[in-house]
Amino acid sequence: MTLRKKNAFSASIAAILLSTYLTGCAPREHREGILLEEFLYEQADFPSCHSVTLVELDNGDLLATYFGGTRERHPDVEIRLQRKTPGGVWSAPRSVATGIQNDTLRYPTWNPVLFQPEGRDLMLYYKVGPSPKEWWGEYITSSDGGNTWSTPRRIEYPLLGPIKNKPIELADGTLVAGSSDENNGWRVHVERSTDGGDTWEFIGPLNDGKETAAIQPTFLQHGGDTLQMLCRSNAKGDNQYIVESWSYDGGKTWTEMTDTELPNNNSGIDAVTLSDGRHLLVYNHSTRDQEGMGHKGRGVINLAVSRDGRNWDAALVLDYIDGEGKQYSYPSIIETADGLVHIVYTWHRKRIKHVVVDPDKLEISPIVNGVWPADEIPLIASPADGL
Numbered sequence: 001m002t003l004r005k006k007n008a009f010s011a012s013i014a015a016i017l018l019s020t021y022l023t024g025c026a027p028r029e030h031r032e033g034i035l036l037e038e039f040l041y042e043q044a045d046f047p048s049c050h051s052v053t054l055v056e057l058d059n060g061d062l063l064a065t066y067f068g069g070t071r072e073r074h075p076d077v078e079i080r081l082q083r084k085t086p087g088g089v090w091s092a093p094r095s096v097a098t099g100i101q102n103d104t105l106r107y108p109t110w111n112p113v114l115f116q117p118e119g120r121d122l123m124l125y126y127k128v129g130p131s132p133k134e135w136w137g138e139y140i141t142s143s144d145g146g147n148t149w150s151t152p153r154r155i156e157y158p159l160l161g162p163i164k165n166k167p168i169e170l171a172d173g174t175l176v177a178g179s180s181d182e183n184n185g186w187r188v189h190v191e192r193s194t195d196g197g198d199t200w201e202f203i204g205p206l207n208d209g210k211e212t213a214a215i216q217p218t219f220l221q222h223g224g225d226t227l228q229m230l231c232r233s234n235a236k237g238d239n240q241y242i243v244e245s246w247s248y249d250g251g252k253t254w255t256e257m258t259d260t261e262l263p264n265n266n267s268g269i270d271a272v273t274l275s276d277g278r279h280l281l282v283y284n285h286s287t288r289d290q291e292g293m294g295h296k297g298r299g300v301i302n303l304a305v306s307r308d309g310r311n312w313d314a315a316l317v318l319d320y321i322d323g324e325g326k327q328y329s330y331p332s333i334i335e336t337a338d339g340l341v342h343i344v345y346t347w348h349r350k351r352i353k354h355v356v357v358d359p360d361k362l363e364i365s366p367i368v369n370g371v372w373p374a375d376e377i378p379l380i381a382s383p384a385d386g387l
Contacts, residue, residue: 032363033316035340036356039347040064040082040090048072049080051268052344052352053166053332055114055122060086060337063146064344065112065124066352068093075099077108079126081146090354096149097140099128110135113162117169120196122146125161132182137161159191159200164216165270165332168227176251178217178229185209186234188217192251206245207257214243214257220309221273225250228309230271230281231257233264240264240287241370244309261370262304262312263287265297268330274359275335279306282318282331282343285372298327301345302372303357305364313364314372318343318355328353335359 040052052066062084069077079097084090099107110127117123121141129135137155142148155161160179167177175193177200180186189204206229207214213234220228227247235241241259262285269283281304286297303316319328331345341357365373 033357033359033361034355035358036354038090038354040344040352040354041093042351044068044080044093046070046076046078046080046093048349049352050346050349051111051164051330052346053113053164054334054342054344055116055166056334056336056342057116057122057145059145061145062336062342063114063122064090064352064354065096065114066346067109067112067126069108072349073108073131075106075108077110079109079112079124081124083146096124096146097126097138097152111164113164113166115162115167117175117196118173123197124149125155127160127163135160158189158202161191164268164330165218166334168219168221170221170225170250172250174250176219176227178219178231180215180217180231181205182215186213186215188214188229188231188245188257190217190229190251190254203252203254206254207243212243212257216268218269218271219273220271220279222309223277227251229254230260230269232266232268233259234266235259235264240266240289242269242283260310262367263370267296267298270331270333272333272335272341274341275339277307278359279309280304280315280333280341280359281306281312282333282345284329285314285317296327298329301328301331303343303362304367305359305362312367314367315362315364316357318345319347319353 046068048071049066049068054064065081067077068080078095080093081096082090099109107128112126115123121143125139127135137160138152140149162177163179167175177191179191180188187205187209191200193200214231216232217229229245231243233243242262242264243257244260245254245257247254265284265286265288267284271281273279285302288296300320301318304312305315306312329346333343341359343355347353
């Protein structure tokens with residue numbers, strides 16, 4: 001980040017903080033486009049949760065899955081699932097996968113991803129192992145909309161399955177899944193299937209893991225065979241950005257990874273291309289060392305909109321709080337059949353928050369040189385610790 005960009009970015013954050021401190025509330029009420037905010041649960045029999053993904057079934061049900069247990073990396077962490085029927089409320093969390101190996105050995109589970117290819121069974125991918133450097137991929141399938149699940153199947157390394165975000169399905173039925181490995185630096189690869197997910201081709205790695213360190217890809221679709229990949233990066237100092245790569249042949253080959261102008265705090269992101277061609281990105285618009293932003297820049301989570309995947313407009317600050325150890329992170333975003341947008345994300349590692357957005361009602365302002373507009377700081381939640 002150039003000195004001018006860094007100073008401008010700091011000024012925009014300072015405007016948020018100053019307004020918060022002086023008024024005790026959000027800088028301004030801005031809820032255009034927001035239809036619903038809720039938690040998936042108020043209480044559960046596990047204290048910590050993280051890494052949620054979301055899918056809409058053909059009958060209109062929403063399924064959300066995440067890992068929950070004592071804390072991340074604890075062996076009791078299991079994959080939890082919740083359902084919301086149209087017009088209903090979220091069901092109680094239930095466990096659908098564990099890391100139990102035998103009577104004496106158990107590992108934590110990680111990063112579940114829900115996905116249903118056209119005309120195929122529902123798939124739930126997740127990771128098992130003591131750490132991201134040692135985990136492996138597993139998956140289960142359901143032929144009845146997530147009510148019952150198959151026995152787990154292990155994915156053969158170097159394949160890992162979609163590592164955090166949903167795959168995409170191209171017009172010809174090809175599946176493209178974003179994945180990454182942390183064994184030898186942070187390296188991104190693509191897993192591509194032309195048979196509905198029965199077999200997968202490994203493409204990559206797409207970066208060296210050192211000069212460019214990135215993981216957890218998400219995809220935008222630009223028509224035809226043009227795809228854009230956006231990734232979480234592990235850059236440090238003044239060079240903390242979301243990174244991107246492009247494919248012009250349906251995910252078979254990819255350009256060299258380069259920085260975008262959007263800041264990244266070394267936390268997960270997700271994106272979706274809407275049916276009208278617009279692109280939405282949900283992420284933490286901050287750097288991890290940004291002064292006053294609480295837990296490594298995870299004290300703010302944002303929604304941005306783009307027509308071309310390169311120039312972005314600020315739409316919403318989904319949540320904001322200035323508090324050490326507080327965080328909003330690891331979002332997932334989908335468009336449902338009714339044209340609405342559903343966003344879920346980790347809320348302080350204690351609960352999962354769900355926000356429903358009408359994308360046609362968003363009020364937007366340009367993001368110039370990667371700086372969130374300081375005079376148009378739209379918030380949908382106050383910095384108070386709650387809704």
